């Protein structure tokens with residue numbers, strides 16, 4: 001089941017702070033989406049609109065064609081897991097599981113038990129006594145086992161150590177293949193998780209800077225490496241994002257796809273063309289005072 005998401009001119013304001021401004025995008029659903037943005041760029045505020053936790057100050061958010069806010073039917077289709085939990089500190093793990101089972105109609109108890117075992121989560125322990133990593137694992141368990149048509153993880157796996165995080169990424173992919181639905185993951189760990197994303201949205205100071213297929217975005221960056229003088233000559237007229245030099249060799253990162261003529265010229269000039277990591281593109285695109293896309 002895929003639910004389309006349609007965000008129309010949405011804004012979130014806290015007093016005088018504008019956290020999200022005039023953001024519009026459509027997600028057809030049934031994909032894994034990455035939401036990227038620097039600290040304070042408005043990711044959590046935007047995601048809380050999708051989860052109906054908050055009403056937009058401006059604009060509207062539609063899920064499956066219906067206004068999401070305070071819509072019980074929609075809320076039961078969206079599971080929003082945050083790093084800090086919203087997770088009833090006074091309760092035990094088994095209470096959180098029980099509550100989740102009653103919230104999400106597609107809750108899969110067997111899968112939840114499998115994940116509880118995998119993460120070795122003690123059912124009888126109170127949530128407040130769990131380590132940070134265990135709290136993350138509980139969040140991840142709730143999100144995955146919810147099988148909600150729209151499952152959102154807002155940095156929810158940050159507390160996990162690296163092997164557990166990688167196991168989580170594998171689990172998301174496996175579960176997504178077996179039970180296709182919409183996943184939205186916000187993250188700072190772009191290199192780790194970037195390969196999962198089919199589409200990427202970047203927020204910058206509350207505004208949507210970019211919404212693209214990740215493959216298209218990756219093709220927007222090219223690194224050109226070779227003898228320094230030839231590289232300098234080659235990049236004239238291109239948008240240079242950064243450069244590194246080692247002796248007489250230089251590597252320059254440019255933004256924008258190279259046309260065939262340029263690609264041929266690089267070959268003739270003996271220059272190497274290579275991909276640019278998503279993380280580097282993100283850093284350049286969201287640099288303070290950067291030009292953006």
Ligand SMILES: Nc1ncnc2c1ncn2[C@@H]1O[C@H](COP(=O)(O)OP(=O)(O)OP(=O)(O)O)[C@@H](O)[C@H]1O
Pocket residue numbers: 014017018019037038039040041042043044045046
């Ligand atoms: N409850 C709130 N009251 C007042 N201001 C808030 C509140 N929540 C967020 N903000 C402000 O809104 C802006 C966006 O915050 P938000 O948490 O949405 O960003 P974020 O991209 O999720 O950040 P991070 O990556 O650091 O978690 C920030 O300037 C933040 O200080």
